[in-house]
Amino acid sequence: MNAIDTPVNTKIVARSEEASDIFTLTLQFTEDQKQGYTFFPGQFNMLYLFGVGEVPISILSHGDGDTLYAHTIRRVGRVTQGMSLLQVGDHIGLRGPFGRGWPLPLAQGKDVLIITGGLGCAPSVSIIHHILKHRVAFGRLFILQGVKHSDDLIFQKQYQQWAALPNVQVALAADSSKPNWPGHTGLITELLEQINLDINNTLCMMCGPEGMMRASVQRLTQLNFPEDAIYLSLERNMECAVGHCGHCQFGGDFICKEGPVFPYPQVKALLNKKGF
Amino acid sequence: MPYFLAYEQFNDLITALTALGYRCLGPQVEDGSIVFDDLSDATQLPWGMRDQQKPGYYRLQKSELNEAFAWANGPQAIKPLLFKPKESLWRVERDEKGAFTFKETLPEHKPIALIGARACDLAAMAIQDKTLLQGQYVDPHYRWHREHLLVIAVNCSYSGGNCFCVSTQTGPKATSGYDLALTEVQNGFVVEIGSDKGLSLIESLHCVEASATKTAQAEERSNHAANMQTKRMPKDNSRALRDILMNNLDHPRWQEVAERCLSCGNCTAVCPTCFCHHQTEYPTVDGNGSVHAREWDSCFTEGHSAIHGQVVRDTTEKRYKQWLTHKLGTWWDQFDTSGCVGCGRCVTWCPVGIDLTEEMAAIAGEFNTKEKTS
Amino acid sequence: MEEIKPRIAIHKFTSCDGCQLAFLHLGEDLIRLAEKVDIVHFVEMGPINPTAKVDVAYVEGSISTPEEAKRIREIRDNSRYLVTIGACATSGGIQALRNFADTQSWMKAIYATPKTVSTLDTATAISKHVKVDYEIYGCPVNSQQVLASLLSLLQKVTPTARRDKVCLECKRLGYACVMVTKGEPCMGPITHTGCGALCPSLGRGCYACYGPAENINTDSLTQWLSSLGLSDAEISRHFLFIQNSAPGFKEAGLKLKKKKTP
Numbered sequence: 001m002n003a004i005d006t007p008v009n010t011k012i013v014a015r016s017e018e019a020s021d022i023f024t025l026t027l028q029f030t031e032d033q034k035q036g037y038t039f040f041p042g043q044f045n046m047l048y049l050f051g052v053g054e055v056p057i058s059i060l061s062h063g064d065g066d067t068l069y070a071h072t073i074r075r076v077g078r079v080t081q082g083m084s085l086l087q088v089g090d091h092i093g094l095r096g097p098f099g100r101g102w103p104l105p106l107a108q109g110k111d112v113l114i115i116t117g118g119l120g121c122a123p124s125v126s127i128i129h130h131i132l133k134h135r136v137a138f139g140r141l142f143i144l145q146g147v148k149h150s151d152d153l154i155f156q157k158q159y160q161q162w163a164a165l166p167n168v169q170v171a172l173a174a175d176s177s178k179p180n181w182p183g184h185t186g187l188i189t190e191l192l193e194q195i196n197l198d199i200n201n202t203l204c205m206m207c208g209p210e211g212m213m214r215a216s217v218q219r220l221t222q223l224n225f226p227e228d229a230i231y232l233s234l235e236r237n238m239e240c241a242v243g244h245c246g247h248c249q250f251g252g253d254f255i256c257k258e259g260p261v262f263p264y265p266q267v268k269a270l271l272n273k274k275g276f
Numbered sequence: 277m278p279y280f281l282a283y284e285q286f287n288d289l290i291t292a293l294t295a296l297g298y299r300c301l302g303p304q305v306e307d308g309s310i311v312f313d314d315l316s317d318a319t320q321l322p323w324g325m326r327d328q329q330k331p332g333y334y335r336l337q338k339s340e341l342n343e344a345f346a347w348a349n350g351p352q353a354i355k356p357l358l359f360k361p362k363e364s365l366w367r368v369e370r371d372e373k374g375a376f377t378f379k380e381t382l383p384e385h386k387p388i389a390l391i392g393a394r395a396c397d398l399a400a401m402a403i404q405d406k407t408l409l410q411g412q413y414v415d416p417h418y419r420w421h422r423e424h425l426l427v428i429a430v431n432c433s434y435s436g437g438n439c440f441c442v443s444t445q446t447g448p449k450a451t452s453g454y455d456l457a458l459t460e461v462q463n464g465f466v467v468e469i470g471s472d473k474g475l476s477l478i479e480s481l482h483c484v485e486a487s488a489t490k491t492a493q494a495e496e497r498s499n500h501a502a503n504m505q506t507k508r509m510p511k512d513n514s515r516a517l518r519d520i521l522m523n524n525l526d527h528p529r530w531q532e533v534a535e536r537c538l539s540c541g542n543c544t545a546v547c548p549t550c551f552c553h554h555q556t557e558y559p560t561v562d563g564n565g566s567v568h569a570r571e572w573d574s575c576f577t578e579g580h581s582a583i584h585g586q587v588v589r590d591t592t593e594k595r596y597k598q599w600l601t602h603k604l605g606t607w608w609d610q611f612d613t614s615g616c617v618g619c620g621r622c623v624t625w626c627p628v629g630i631d632l633t634e635e636m637a638a639i640a641g642e643f644n645t646k647e648k649t650s
Numbered sequence: 651m652e653e654i655k656p657r658i659a660i661h662k663f664t665s666c667d668g669c670q671l672a673f674l675h676l677g678e679d680l681i682r683l684a685e686k687v688d689i690v691h692f693v694e695m696g697p698i699n700p701t702a703k704v705d706v707a708y709v710e711g712s713i714s715t716p717e718e719a720k721r722i723r724e725i726r727d728n729s730r731y732l733v734t735i736g737a738c739a740t741s742g743g744i745q746a747l748r749n750f751a752d753t754q755s756w757m758k759a760i761y762a763t764p765k766t767v768s769t770l771d772t773a774t775a776i777s778k779h780v781k782v783d784y785e786i787y788g789c790p791v792n793s794q795q796v797l798a799s800l801l802s803l804l805q806k807v808t809p810t811a812r813r814d815k816v817c818l819e820c821k822r823l824g825y826a827c828v829m830v831t832k833g834e835p836c837m838g839p840i841t842h843t844g845c846g847a848l849c850p851s852l853g854r855g856c857y858a859c860y861g862p863a864e865n866i867n868t869d870s871l872t873q874w875l876s877s878l879g880l881s882d883a884e885i886s887r888h889f890l891f892i893q894n895s896a897p898g899f900k901e902a903g904l905k906l907k908k909k910k911t912p
Binding site: 051052079081082085 | 802809
Binding site: 306307308309311332333334335351352356361362535536537538539540541542545546554556558559561562563571572573574577578579590591592624625627628629 | 679682683685686797798801810812813814815817818821822823824825826827829830831832833836838839840853864865866867869870871873874
């Protein structure tokens with residue numbers, strides 16, 4: 001069966017609660033349906049809730065021979081609302097993988113700067129996993145994560161684990177924070193002052209709210225960071241995931257097909273325009 | 277080598293198509309407009325009918341000319357036959373263990389022979405082919421309908437008040453995409469062959485070759501239709517419009533048109549190249565099955581750009597801008613063509629008569645009218 | 651062990667009873683539905699238990715009397731989800747026209763002993779009185795919409811909330827536009843879809859019984875209707891009809907009503 005046109009059956013093998021409205025479902029293909037399924041970090045799946053519909057969710061697990069695929073989901077719409085009630089053993093339909101992922105081959109031999117905000121960290125987890133698994137192929141790894149409030153931070157343990165690794169620097173920022181917040185209180189762009197960037201040998205990958213990404217790009221370019229070394233993951237309404245339904249059209253691109261990851265120069269013109 | 281199909285042979289054409297297993301569709305008058313419906317006899321054709329079209333206005337009148345194709349077009353092109361307004365994509369069954377079985381729901385019906393498609397309709401079909409057939413992904417439903425369609429085009433001998441296919445270089449004479457192309461002349465049709473299927477069909481009807489007089493008459497008919505057009509698309513619908521639009525995203529005209537626009541989506545529904553659709557779910561009451569379907573959507577709806585609680589295009593200004601910049605602008609980036617074929621449907625069927633050529637002219641600083649050349 | 655089925659109630663306030671028929675019109679699906687849920691209160695069908703605790707309460711009708719204002723609060727307290735069905739329950743319905751008039755004077759004009767009639771000065775939507783979880787528009791509502799809402803709620807999922815215009819449905823179904831082909835006034839371009847473009851399918855204009863769609867432009871439609879030859883008073887009546895108190899319609903209608911004809 002073609003997993004592009006029609007979903008295949010998967011089973012929930014693990015479920016974890018990341019925050020009050022964020023949860024992770026780990027899915028396993030049933031029968032022999034995983035044959036031929038591989039994905040690149042940054043790509044997404046369409047997950048189907050029985051009788052309700054599909055939602056695009058980025059794939060967390062790295063793609064090298066894994067049989068389990070984790071998806072971190074925020075409960076925001078009717079499908080994700082229903083999915084949040086599912087338990088281990090329940091089934092979910094899956095179509096995918098779709099889209100163009102992160103430019104990992106281009107990052108080889110370079111430092112990697114990851115800037116994420118809000119749930120934006122979810123699509124980037126797959127890059128981090130990939131880099132850590134192929135550690136020698138990459139230089140230093142900077143992980144900058146911003147949240148509105150310190151309570152919003154998810155994957156806290158993972159950040160601690162990553163921070164302890166050699167050549168990895170983790171910096172967290174919260175617009176507002178509770179006492180004993182170990183990170184920075186303020187804007188994520190201010191974290192760029194805390195790291196020792198080699199602007200000519202770094203690839204930046206960012207995802208999260210567009211305002212945060214615009215501000216980060218602005219700060220980076222002020223620091224003379226080259227625009228073409230910045231990649232960002234965009235999000236729009238996606239229903240078909242194959243560039244046919246028209247909802248995610250963004251200028252001359254379909255975000256589901258040409259994206260969701262774009263080199264900054266490709267989307268620069270419309271990124272600041274309301275309504276696109 | 278063009279052939280001649282006499283009026284008296286038209287029913288033979290229908291009979292031959294039916295014998296080949298086709299469901300025959302042809303133009304007919306229904307509820308005040310010309311639509312494609314089941315055709316079993318030539319008398320059902322809109323003999324003598326002529327459409328008067330203005331922005332937001334369509335009326336049929338009986339003309340003195342008792343011809344079957346003396347009109348320009350109706351509200352829909354070929355689109356509803358290929359990219360259906362509503363279509364189920366797949367169904368799913370849930371077993372007692374909760375596991376799913378998905379099954380694609382491909383159409384099952386007779387192939388269709390469509391008589392009376394216009395040059396602009398064929399140009400639009402070629403554009404939809406690019407969107408749904410010729411990219412990285414193939415739409416299996418569209419492909420099914422496309423493979424089960426035979427097209428008998430009829431070249432226009434008259435242009436409606438909103439036609440501008442001369443300016444968009446998509447008509448009034450069909451140049452490709454048809455199996456047969458007819459041009460109505462005195463007492464019948466000059467027939468051009470577009471495919472092997474078309475050729476064997478016409479050979480089975482024992483048509484004679486068209487005389488030089490008839491062929492010249494056909495040529496003259498097409499020229500007449502071309503010459504009567506007064507509307508044009510600025511920059512003749514060229515790629516130049518892309519940059520003009522993208523450099524004028526803050527033009528005051530967007531707000532002005534938004535004051536008139538109802539954001540009802542009629543323009544997108546009649547546009548023969550618009551392809552936006554949304555997906556819906558029809559679960560069965562017993563809870564064991566569900567059908568996943570799609571239906572035409574429009575960039576003029578809230579749902580089109582809604583994403584977890586936000587609406588990217590929350591105002592009419594943003595929606596109209598999306599429609600025009602895509603149709604005439606970024607369509608070039610995606611499909612190497614304009615999304616407009618000059619059929620004028622979005623102008624006619626806008627309930628408040630908004631004319632995209634006029635809006636484009638205001639933004640481009642150019643005229644949207646041309647002199648009649650005869 | 652017998653499975654505990656979700657409990658459903660269908661309540662009636664000031665209304666014509668027509669929206670409740672949406673359930674009865676489900677035909678065989680109603681029988682299938684009855685296997686999945688317990689319909690504990692539905693006077694039109696038989697079961698009566700107005701104070702039952704339920705998972706989903708469907709409410710028809712507007713709040714027009716002091717007794718109704720009290721009863722809707724009890725229903726809210728007894729219901730996990732409260733869904734309003736129809737024009738009366740979602741915007742006040744045709745009877746909300748009285749909100750634009752002086753209650754005391756028309757009471758005197760109609761009833762011999764107005765004092766024996768217990769009424770509020772207004773007929774208002776349920777949402778003006780209690781929290782409503784979901785609203786289904788229409789006069790009457792469409793059976794399939796009601797069913798879809800219930801199937802969603804049974805899955806603990808919010809029902810779909812598309813508020814597109816009738817025009818889109820009309821075009822999908824291939825009906826001729828009555829305004830463009832005949833110059834007949836049609837409220838389709840500002841009206842909420844769901845009816846299946848019933849009136850245009852019969853060659854007449856939509857009269858907006860499903861209430862306002864999202865992002866409506868009443869000024870532009872008013873201008874166009876005026877260009878078709880309708881007077882301000884006529885256009886005003888198009889807005890101030892079944893959904894006279896719905897947001898957008900009310901303002902547009904009253905603006906025209908107040909306008910002095912030159």
